[in-house]
Amino acid sequence: MKRIIILYYTQSGQLKDIVDSILKPFKVDENIEIVYEKITPELPYPFPWKILSFFDSFPESVSNIPCKIEPLKFDSNQRFDLIIFAYQIWYLNPSIPSISALYEQKFQFIVKNTPVITVIGCRNMWILAQEKVKNLIYNAGGKLVGNIVLIDRSPNLIGIVTIVYWLIFGKKNRFLGIFPKPGVSKKDIDNCQIFGETILNDFKYNDFSQLQNKLINQKAVKISSGLLIFEQRISRIFKIWAKFILKSGNAGDKKRIPKLYFFIVYLILAIIILAPVSTIISAIYLLFRKNSTKKDVEYYSNVFLNFKKNN
Ligand SMILES: Cc1cc2nc3c(=O)[nH]c(=O)nc-3n(C[C@H](O)[C@H](O)[C@H](O)COP(=O)(O)O)c2cc1C
The missing domain is CATH 3.40.50.360 (Flavodoxin domain)
Known part of the structure; x- marks a missing residue:
């Protein structure tokens, strides 16, 4: 069995x-x-x-x-x-x-x-x-x-x-x-x-x-190469926001509510304004970085781990 x-x-x-x-x-x-x-x-x-x-x-x-x-x-x-x-x-x-x-x-x-x-x-x-x-x-x-x-x-x-x-x-x-x-x-x-x-x-x-x-x-x-570039960019910004909010307490802590509202406003503006701009920038970036982006897509589609990429 x-x-x-x-x-x-x-x-x-x-x-x-x-x-x-x-x-x-x-x-x-x-x-x-x-x-x-x-x-x-x-x-x-x-x-x-x-x-x-x-x-x-x-x-x-x-x-x-x-x-x-x-x-x-x-x-x-x-x-x-x-x-x-x-x-x-x-x-x-x-x-x-x-x-x-x-x-x-x-x-x-x-x-x-x-x-x-x-x-x-x-x-x-x-x-x-x-x-x-x-x-x-x-x-x-x-x-x-x-x-x-x-x-x-x-x-x-x-x-x-x-x-x-x-x-x-x-x-x-x-x-x-x-x-x-x-x-x-x-x-x-x-x-x-x-x-x-x-x-x-x-x-x-x-x-x-x-x-x-x-x-x-x-x-x-x-994998969509455009979304990959977009994700890499947002991820960096998310880490900064997360650190900033965590300084005001843990999950459920009322002290962090003002920062959460601040983040919600940021997110809405980012979706309305930054997302379309970022799509255009990503498209231009892709034109110049075709080969390395292709390699990235291949790597992320797969299951092995590139320690260099992660450290
Ligand atoms: C708090 C929260 C954040 C999410 N963030 C993402 C995200 O960053 N990327 C994504 O592809 N989906 C995101 N999703 C969607 C989830 O991955 C998932 O598709 C959805 O919650 C349904 O999953 P379920 O099987 O738990 O019902 C998010 C969902 C929740 C609840």
Whole structure:
């Protein structure tokens, strides 16, 4: 009997639907045991979100400060043949509950010498978060062998409007009846089954050496170079804001509310004014840095870790 553990967190259930679709081909095999472990924060994050708590999670997300989570229940005395770690992005970083699980001793123990596949369900900016997850997995002695990313395919600015509507009102339907549905489309979720078939094949032969190349060919990961440059730029600014807000206290501290309002105003202005300007700058930048950007896209699509890039 081979064993797989699925470690995941989800608020709306979207990520669980994605994982279930990937695992469909596995469920017909009686020689594979699948263990689900849902990450549960001791103090749940609200869904739908209240506006202030949505922004209050920003500094801790960006600084990768973990929250307390309920003890993980899986039996760590037994070996797992594969770990699937499914997480979403909060403010360009692994969501707080997800990264908290990676810091847990129990996870650090089972990940040693074990292949890991990451599954991301987010809006569209995940690249730098995945570098952090890669680092944590490799540092704990695990081996990342695959990465599947599902995004919202709407244009960036439209996606911002629809996701805010979804997260604040909790409805995954068309905002005002005219906007596209928020989040990952049902068609893309259903299509994940083909990634599952590819994983199952390599899992049976215990050879994951070509898995990510196969997944890339199946378009399990697609990187837009424009968004990559945009993300790298925003990430630097987010770190400065996070440090500034953290100086006024920890999550839930009333003292940091004025700074949070200041940040909200900045974010709105940045989306309206800076985002379009930045898109033009990125396009010009891309014209001159075609080769290095191509290399970056290749690197970030893959699962190996370039220590130089991360230090
Ligand atoms: C506080 C917060 C911040 C988010 N920031 C990002 C982000 O920076 N990049 C991104 O692609 N998606 C972002 N998202 C969207 C999530 O990655 C995810 O798609 C959505 O929350 C649904 O996930 P669920 O499976 O937990 O329901 C954010 C969501 C939340 C709640």
